[in-house]
Amino acid sequence: MNVKQRTIKTAVSVSGTGLHTGENVTMTFHPAPENHGFKFRRVDLEGAPIIDADVDNVTDTSRGTTITQNGASVSTVEHVLAALVGCELDNVLIDLNGPETPIMDGSSMPFVDTITEAGYEEQEADREYYHIPYNIHYSEPDRKVDMVAMPLDDYRFTCMVDYNSPVLGSQHASISTMSEFKKEIASCRTFCFLHELEMLLAHDLIKGGDINNAIVVVDKTIDKEELAKLAKLFNREDIDVAPQGILNNIELRHQNEPARHKLLDMIGDLALVGVPLRGHIMAARPGHAANVAFAKKIKALIKKERSRKHVKVYNPHMKPVYDxxxxxxxxxxxxxxxxxxxxxxxxxxxxxxxxxxxxxxxxxxxxxxxxxxxxxxxxxxxxxxxxxxxxxxxxxxxxxxxxxxxxxxxxxxxxxxxxxxxxxxxxxxxxxxxxxxxxxxxxxxxxxxxxxxxxxxxxxxxxxxx
Known part of the structure; x- marks a missing residue:
């Protein structure tokens, strides 16, 4: 039985702060017609330019994934796209009145909750999957990144992270089918190391940063004076280091939450391929740059195969539609x-x-x-x-x-x-x-x-x- 495309039943909105810009932004999910895909619309700009969620439109992967088209950009799209894929949607138009999606709690769950509130609507057109035909490899030896997509009649993910950190160590995360996303992956928040947080703060690169929207891994010795400075910066009375080696501003939702969040990022970035996939994705030490490069490799293969399918064998004896x-x-x-x-x-x-x-x-x-x-x-x-x-x-x-x-x-x-x-x-x-x-x-x-x-x-x- 063919699976039908899906959109949402009604428009729904979510508001929050952009992590890097610090700007308050409202994001509205709209139903979209068949074969529309995922598109962002910058309603704050003249002409309301549309940016396709397409890997060819990626312009930056340094602190999240940014896409640019028609003179407009949207940053940090991966958590939103992961929510759309995790809810098994095909066609959604996302209005945004700012340059960046809201960070919320650093996970996809607020977006999943908003989308679920809207409800789902089945459409007439069939969903056309791209089935991974054979093992597709991508690697970055200098960063020890390895990724492979393997044939499978489902969408399965396995992710391993290893940051040479005594706090994180090696962590694994996996889902065997996309229906597990909401329960196992959606709530997992982004994370950073304390030295990265301090560098970003020093350079004013996370204007919307709040200590409640990320897991902060303490990867160095920290004294009470520095803890007091962080507490003041984030308007908290007190901050300490929890036994798990993270700042005690939040509790882990899963013991391997960082690995699960990396898996979430992968799902969101691979949504930029532009078609739903069927295959088993395995990755060691992935990041946004590697995810995007891997997505481009898969998309190039899809384009090549589609071009072959489009070949028309011309039969000169066949009567044309029009002469x-x-x-x-x-x-x-x-x-x-x-x-x-x-x-x-x-x-x-x-x-x-x-x-x-x-x-x-x-x-x-x-x-x-x-x-x-x-x-x-x-x-x-x-x-x-x-x-x-x-x-x-x-x-x-x-x-x-x-x-x-x-x-x-x-x-x-x-x-x-x-x-x-x-x-x-x-x-x-x-x-x-x-x-x-x-x-x-x-x-x-x-x-x-x-x-x-x-x-x-x-x-x-x-x-x-x-």
């Missing part, structure tokens, strides 16, 4: 600017088009005539025209509409397109079309090789009455 004459009845383009010869597939969410590249193309006259190569800008134009067919397919009179492209991002040209090549384009919607605006991911292939890819945003506008 050249039919395409000209839809698109206003004409030779030499008509760059799509056939439409091979067309659904509500994707389109496949074909361009036969011949030596008598007019652009070869002036573009490297001694070594003809199809210009990259015209490859993008051909991809855009293919995507235009997909968008125009949503109106009953496409001949009366124009497709205007608003944005082209992340365009990459991976190989030459030469005379004699058959160029196959595929454009997929990455979000539902709203107000005539479509966001698409496009790739162009020659045989099994991806030669061009880009992200496109287009809008259809009516230019004459039917």
């Amino acid at each position: 050249t004459v039919q395409i000209m009845n839809i698109l206003p383009h004409r030779p030499p600017m008509l760059l799509v010869d056939k439409i091979l597939e067309l659904t509500k969410t994707h389109v496949v088009g074909l361009k036969a590249v011949t030596m008598n193309e007019p652009f070869f006259v002036g573009h490297f005539p001694g070594a003809p190569v199809m210009p990259g800008v015209l490859q993008i134009e051909a991809m855009a025209q293919t995507g235009g067919i997909l968008v125009l397919n949503t109106v009953p009179d496409p001949e009366n509409w124009l497709t205007l492209f608003l944005k082209i991002e992340n365009a990459r040209f991976k190989d030459k397109v030469l005379p004699g090549d058959t160029l196959i384009f595929r454009c997929d919607l990455v979000a539902p079309i709203r107000r005539g605006i479509a966001q698409m991911k496009g790739i162009g292939m020659v045989g099994e090789k991806v030669v061009v890819e880009a992200e496109l945003m287009a809008q259809i506008v009516k230019y004459k009455e039917s």
Whole structure:
């Protein structure tokens, strides 16, 4: 039985202080449509820019994970993303009126409680997992970091930490399925060593720091004068060192709470892969930088496999959805600017088009005539025209509409397109079309090789009455 995607039933909010900025912030979780994924929206900035929870958007991992897109950033996203994954959600829009998520008590539990209060709603679309196909390794020998993802028909985590500290020693934590997250992992708080805390305080790097939102491991001899200084700094009457070797401001919720929190961070950072995973993740001494590098490695493999799946084996005897004459009845383009010869597939969410590249193309006259190569800008134009067919397919009179492209991002040209090549384009919607605006991911292939890819945003506008 296929598992359906899930969102939340209603919008719910949580407020708190950002650990590093010290700013009060309100975060609101909103229901989101199918295939939306997790996105943050900075409602305090002009235009309310959206930041996709995507590993390609990570810009900093020094004191938490920061993502940046459309000129806006959100810091410390890992605890929030871990809560969303732990609640087995797929589609949520998170509004934020500041640059950082609230730290709360240093765990994911306040977010889990808020999400649970909203309730869950099953959606029509199936959840599409990425099943780890074989062992995927990542290591940083200088830091003794080792991570591996192994095939498994579930989502299992095993984590080991070892900080060469007599207080922490070696600790292990694990969950055998994501349904254990709420009980075993969500409440586990972040931790730091006393010398790190003092350095951060000295440099004013944790303006929102409160001694109640982190476990402070005492890794050095500390006298009463220093304890009194810390007590004054955090507005407490008294602070001492507990028998477990931590400041006695809080009690451990689990004997291995630091290892469990590292596992929590891993779950949150790996959510940036962008699709739910099936596999067993094992890690020794992980951190945000390693988690993100590992997530990028997994995402690269997913993109490679999806590109292979998108390969369209062209059968010249197969009747196309649209031939050249039919395409000209839809698109206003004409030779030499008509760059799509056939439409091979067309659904509500994707389109496949074909361009036969011949030596008598007019652009070869002036573009490297001694070594003809199809210009990259015209490859993008051909991809855009293919995507235009997909968008125009949503109106009953496409001949009366124009497709205007608003944005082209992340365009990459991976190989030459030469005379004699058959160029196959595929454009997929990455979000539902709203107000005539479509966001698409496009790739162009020659045989099994991806030669061009880009992200496109287009809008259809009516230019004459039917």
